[in-house]
Amino acid sequence: MTGTEPAVPRIDTSKPHPARVYDWFLGGKDNYPVDEELGRQIMSIDSRAKHVARTNRWFMQRVTRWLSSEAGIRQYLDIGTGIPTEPNLHQIAQAAAPESRVVYTDNDPIVLTHAEALLRSTPEGVTDYIQADVREPGRILEQARKVFDFDRPIALSLVALMHFVGDADEPYDLVSRLVDALPSGSYLVLSQLTADFDPVSVQRGVEMYAAGGVTLAPRTRAEITRFFDGLDVVEPGVVQVTTWHPELGVDEETEDGEGASLYAAVGRKS
DSSP, X not given: OOSOSOOOXXXXXXXXXXXXXXXXXXXXXXXXXXXXXXXXXXXXXXXTHHHHHHHHXXXXXXXXXXXXXXSOOOEEEXXXXXXXXXXXXXXXXXXXXXXXXXXXXXXXXXXXXXXXXXXXXXXXXXXXXXXXXXXXXXXXXXXXXXXXXXXXXXXXXXXXXXXXXXXXXOHHHHHHHHHHTSOXXXXXXXXXXXXXXXXXXXXXXHHHHHHTTOOXXXXXXXXXHGGGTTSEEOTTOSEEGXXXXXXXXXXXXXXXXTTOOEEEEEEEOO
């Protein structure tokens, strides 16, 4: 670690947190009754919610394999890391290229308590952790510069994150500020909730999260495509998460994932 991160603040267990609800969906144990309660409420309206969480995790794994092998990326900035679930991004990246550098970022204090697991790097590579919110792009970039060479391409990963950033927080400006700071040849990786496929269930999910004090902002395909303005979108474009290079999947369940209400895409900065 850089040694600049603040002491671990008190974990608020009075309301759910997206990272912990996601952990519950993935079968993890680092969540609280309030997180499980919301997870079960969501499952009551969408029995596939756990599988959707896994399909999103599998997308992260596939895209990291692609970035490592096809794009030759050796630096990764993963914002909205979540609670560690193996294989983590750095394990995939460093298995392909041991010298890879990975910086994880999250705003949930419980993730910091697991930083030791996140920081198990190869001897040749580096992993680091920043306690920060995506709404603090300046702070994130300042800390990331201590680890990365900003003269070489960086992959910016915003997987299942931006739907927790409402329009009032200017999500497009936040992403632009991050991407603008990256060198030529860098990539933006993003997956995002949409109501395009199942508007009724997604809207009920929005209401449940709101009741727990959590913003959930589904976006249309056109709105998600806007995050990639000025970038060269990699084939197959902005697509349902399960259809982004499924041939790169390893040990994924065979259950049909077409019901996943998530778009995903990768864009390259020229």
